[in-house]
Amino acid sequence: MPHETQRAQTHDLLRKRGLARALFANAASVKWLTGFNPPLQTGPNIFLGGPPLVWYENGAWNLVLFDGQISNAGDFDAAPNCQIVAYEGYAIDHPLRGAAQLRQTLRRVIGESTNGKIGIELRDAPADIALALDESARVELVAVDDWLAPLRRIKTPEELRKMRDNFRLTDIGHAAARAAVKPGAREIQVWNAARAAIEQAARQSVPMGNDCVVGYRQNNIGGAPLDYEIRAGDSVIVDLSTLAHGYWSDSCATYYAGEPSAKQRALHATLERALAFGLDLLKPGAVAREIDAQMREFMRRAGYAVYPHHTGHSLGVTGHEDPRLVPYNTMTLQENMVIMLEPGIYFSGETSGRLEDAALITRDGAEILTHHDKALP
């Protein structure tokens, strides 16, 4: 059953906090609770009446969707304790009324006699829906924003299957990007090459994010691919995130057009050592900010300016989650977390490099999930 563990954990949490009912409206929460993964590359569907919502009541779950989303739900299947409740989105014989249909449907699902506490993700819930619930003197709304985030940190075997399959896609994309980086090519062409390889492997269109930047850009840390031409001797950072089965991957490598310079070789070798050093630090009990501090110290000792970004982060139904490997964070790593590590070196307007791997925290260390070729040519 898809995402049964997630719902069981949430059921326990809500019960412990004295909530028999809750409305989840955050996109990450809805995805994590149900496994439902709506298409997102063109923004919210135009026939939507509002975001997908999950209504929880005493152990039973309802996923409220517009009818046109059901066929687009991909690998989502209903589970015995999680039913899909559909409302009409598209029609040609009367004006579009998805918004009204969603609200009527939700009222029916929630029931008229509701009283007592209702948990609600207030930052993402449509205001009119919350105001209507709040109107009743017998209802007390309890904000549950961020309640699921701690549960999301430890990945289930089902999630890890999805994520491994997704990291396979980024590996494929990297191989195509590496081959596409050559003098005369444009950043956007490198990006298209990676995308075509990924989508052919996935047999469908795949949301793809992050960076493809040539070293001579002023901001050569990150950014979407543009029309910059890659010249002989240029470095190109390719940082690929893909979304598959509702989960994000992440991965970075640096490629070179032709022969890397001595400076680039030294920089790249340092990044390889930094990444290996960092991966060795990943194990249950390791403290996020200590890993971060050791990585920054490694860069300083190697004689480079320390990167201005995080050392790493977790990910899942979103692309950047706790534990973040950053200076303040006292969280400890635990088995079945997935952690990204991404040291970088940047000479603005000249050349830059970053290497990034994903690691699954195991019982006594870490297993690398990314297998893209990050070696110098």
Added chain:
Amino acid sequence: MPHETQRAQTHDLLRKRGLARALFANAASVKWLTGFNPPLQTGPNIFLGGPPLVWYENGAWNLVLFDGQISNAGDFDAAPNCQIVAYEGYAIDHPLRGAAQLRQTLRRVIGESTNGKIGIELRDAPADIALALDESARVELVAVDDWLAPLRRIKTPEELRKMRDNFRLTDIGHAAARAAVKPGAREIQVWNAARAAIEQAARQSVPMGNDCVVGYRQNNIGGAPLDYEIRAGDSVIVDLSTLAHGYWSDSCATYYAGEPSAKQRALHATLERALAFGLDLLKPGAVAREIDAQMREFMRRAGYAVYPHHTGHSLGVTGHEDPRLVPYNTMTLQENMVIMLEPGIYFSGETSGRLEDAALITRDGAEILTHHDKALP
């Protein structure tokens, strides 16, 4: 100044309805009011504290964004009466607090002494923000959802420049798709070919939606491209929408792998005649449902089952807007509307076709905005 007309019209509307303050939270409204066009291919930015919001007060406009969005704002520029108010999204020296930052920033922008009526897009506003406003006994919230939709129907010269540039992209994509349809190719490869051509022309990644379906699919009306192999004699519907400068385009053609059959030739010729017939009906004063009825009658007389979808629709900051050309709609066309026409013929699991053009309604007729080759091979 970008989108000055849109803000002036909205200012007039709000004043007429007695509203001196309003909060816009709908993505289409924010884009239309400001010209700000956030990236959307990978979903909402992970460092966002909530959707971009526009606060209006007595003719002054504030666009509330997180700081990481400013550099991603593309062709957006601030205008004298519309200032950008940024809050912190990403940080490494303390926990991410975009949500709290957004709410503090908004409170500061709105001011503490607010009383009286506040217009608010209640379906899209974050519930906690609306509840906080509603808490004050001196504030009356007035739902303004959909108020801007009628204003959005008539395109300004600035919008038409953006849209023309975008239709140019879909033309380029269609030429590449036409060349890519051949026996042995996969739907997703046709899609990638169109995308690569579009993105190279646009010099950046471009959100791209809709359909790429081979005729032998059961649902051969529409759907995202998959791994279906195109065989000799197959038809492929390619319906391309792209987003550029915040505006959607749309366009459809049907291509054939090798020589079309007699049935496909007859079908295609009928669609060409239907499209030409429909384009002739487009002029100021024409009634949406009458155009729809005449197009359906045309299909019946030609001996084909009438397509189960709309005959056409408008578009703009979203991909499907009123006036919709559908059986119930009594709206009349007006100068400077942009109208899509898209007759189709579908033999499920066998072959199908659809042709679609965009037309700008002119003083006494229509100007076709799409110039992709829709002819039989």
